[in-house]
Amino acid sequence: MESLERTFDEAEEAVRRRKASSTSPVADQTSVFARFVRGKVLYRDMVLQEDDHIHVTKFVVPPATSSATEQQQPNEAPVVEYNAIVCDLTSAEIFVLKENGKYTRLLVQDLRNGSVVIDPADGDENE
Structure with missing residues (x-):
């Protein structure tokens, strides 16, 4: 159960990083x-x-x-x-x-x- 939660948290973190590092002007301004x-x-x-x-x-x-x-x-x-x-x-x-x-x-x-x-x-x- 813990490994599933950890995998889910890592996936969420990867999505957050991907969104934060996008080169869209909206991400740069926020x-x-x-x-x-x-x-x-x-x-x-x-x-x-x-x-x-x-x-x-x-x-x-x-x-x-x-x-x-x-x-x-x-x-x-x-x-x-x-x-x-x-x-x-x-x-x-x-x-x-x-x-x-x-x-x-x-x-x-x-x-x-x-x-x-x-x-x-x-x-x-x-x-």
Whole structure:
């Protein structure tokens, strides 16, 4: 009986992994791999650590408090982009120094749900 349950659980896990690793845009937007391990954040195919130069893209969702607000702004969310340097990492937050000299924090949960995207900064740009 236990081996049957274990086989069933393994099959369910394989299906979950297959769905999570699919390349469909819906899967990419709903959940992105981001994990804090030993002072580093594993994010997509990168390892973020202190002193890394990154390019941050934030998709700002306007608050939907009334229907008038939704009518004023079409289906386009404002996007904020900037270059930054990683200053500190925790399991819940990434503290960065933006190019304008201000410190800000990025939530790991926002990385996971796709509202914040981090890419390596281009070496050609002034950082």
